[in-house]
Amino acid sequence: MISVLLFISSFISSFILSFRHAAIFGFVLYQVIYFFNPQNRWWGSSVPDLGYSFFSVAFMGVILLLNWSEGKKNKLSQLPSFRWFYFFTLVYSAVYVWSILPSYHMDAVIPLIKGAIILSIAFKLCTTYKAIDYMLYGYVIGSAYLGYYIFQVGRNSGDRVEGIGMVDSPDANGVAAALAPAAVACLFYFWRNTLIKFKLPFVVAGAFIVNALALINSRGAMLGVAAGGAYFMWRLFFAPVQRKYQKLTVIFIVLAGLSSLIYVVDQSTIERIYSISQESTVDESRETGATRMVFWAAAWDMAKDNPLGLGRGGFEINAPLYIPSHVDTGRSRNRAVxxxxxxxxxxxxxxxxxxxxxxxxxxxxxxxxxxxxxVAPEFLNDYFKVVCIESMLISYLVAMTFLNRMRSEIFLWSILFIACAYNIYYLRKLHLTQKQ
Structure with missing residues (x-):
């Protein structure tokens, strides 16, 4: 019942706020639906069976039309990362012609094209520096709910949690990777807010997110959180512009974070982390984490023979031809890269x-x-907001290095957050006028 109430209240509030407060809440609604994923939750039968994602995207389009006078000022052509992303979408679509599994490849092309459309609309809706905060809030709220849901489900598959994913991240590792950058965002907002009543929501959200990561036991996501969090705290500590007692605050946050791990990390999590250093070499008699390096070497060899790519599923189909026969790959030779x-x-x-x-x-x-x-004292919070977004990207890049998440929503969102920050603070320099 709590999940149903949270979903309905989030849905309605995002819908209303899109009209009454800021157009970007249309994208926040999309974020909420992505994480709640009602069609695949045990409580899904308690809400109407509607095409929520389609509705949210159509709604974003309507909101953009209603706010076109502001949205048209955001120029998509001025974003280097978006230009490369559009080109990547074109290249990936063209691979369909010679892909080894055309229909299977097309199933990946369509979501990628949809992603390009959604990112373009969302970018147009982001017209203020506060809009960036709202998108990050939506990400944290969705991640916190998923952390709460994972807490409810508990470990249901040995020392892991399965069956709790989103549409594009059905497996546990994909879920953990999606949650990792949100933990970094919680760090930023905990630091930025000076009042306890504003810090507390991010403490609770961070607790659910970190607990979920511990329950899932994904090594890639753990490395991602460690990398992104460490980079953010390092930038805070050695920042060229600092607020009063900033270095002491950083030390306190680090110590508090390490102390809190006592309550969320159990023996299986410790063993999982410890296994990262123990599996640095390939064991030919059994599959280990290091076996992935064999898969990566196979991908290089495969690319030499197929320089234009094989399309989605191409590696899995051809893996037995490129992975040495004496290397144990588990139950199947047709493995993902x-x-x-x-x-x-x-x-x-x-x-x-x-x-x-x-x-x-x-x-x-x-x-x-x-x-x-x-880089000025009056823009300190905005400066570290950008550093936070950078840290989130680092966190996800580390996690996705060990997973097939090239087309994932969270990767696209990371690119979106960066594009919005670049547009607001560099291209349009809106912070100079909005702060006044």
Missing amino acids: HSSWFEALSEAGYLGFFTFVMIVITSFVMLKKAKAEL
């Missing part, structure tokens, strides 16, 4: 891989330019 980078290489070829890498590189360049506009 387990890395978004090599997923791009094997599915879209050298050109697709290059384009995918350029999306990431240009995103970091855009972040650097946005931060350069905010």
Whole structure:
């Protein structure tokens, strides 16, 4: 019942706020639906069986039309990462012609095209620096709910949690990767807010998210949180502009975070983390984490023979031909490549891989330019908001290095957050007028 009430209240409030407060709440509604995923939850039968995602996207389009006078000021052509993303979508679509499994590949092309449309509309709706906060709030709220849902379900598959994913992330590892950047966002908002009543919601949200990561036991997501969180705290500690007692606050947050792990980390989680260092070499007699490096080497060999890519599922079909026969790959020889980078290489070829890498590189360049506009005491919170978004991207990039998440919603959202920050703070410099 709580889940139903949370979903309905979030749905209605996002709908109303889109008209009364800010157009970007149309995208927040899409975020909420993504994480709640009512069609695949045990409580889904208690709400009307509607096409919620389609409704939210159509609603975003209507809101954009109603706010076109502001939305048209956001120029998609001025975003380097979006230009590369559109080109990647074109390249990946073209692979359909020679893909090894055309219909299966098309099932991936359609969501990618939809993603390009949704990101474009959402970018147009983001017209203020507060709109970036609202998108991050939507991400944290959705992640916190999923953390709460995972807490309810508990470990239902050995030392892991299964069957709790979203539409594009049905498996536990994909869910953990989606949650990892949200933990970094909670760190930022805990630091930014000075009053306890504003800090507390992010403490609760962070607790549910970190607890979910511990229950899922995904090593890639753990590394992602560690990398993104460490980078954010490092930037806070050595920032060129600091608020009073900032370094002491960083030390307190680190100590408090480490202390809280005592309550969420159990023996199986510790063993899972410890296994990262123990599985650094390939064991040919059994599958380990290091076996993925064999898959990555196979992807390189596969790309040499198929420079234009094989399309979705191409690696899985051809894996037995490229993975050495003496290497144990578990129950099947037809394995996924387990890395978004090599997923791009094997599915879209050298050109697709290059384009995918350029999306990431240009995103970091855009972040650097946005931060350069905010190096002043009066823009301290905005500066670290951009650093937070950068840390979130780092967190997800680390996690997706060990998973096939090249087309995932959260990766696209990360690109969106960066594009909005770049537009608001660098291209339009709206912080200069809005702060006044």
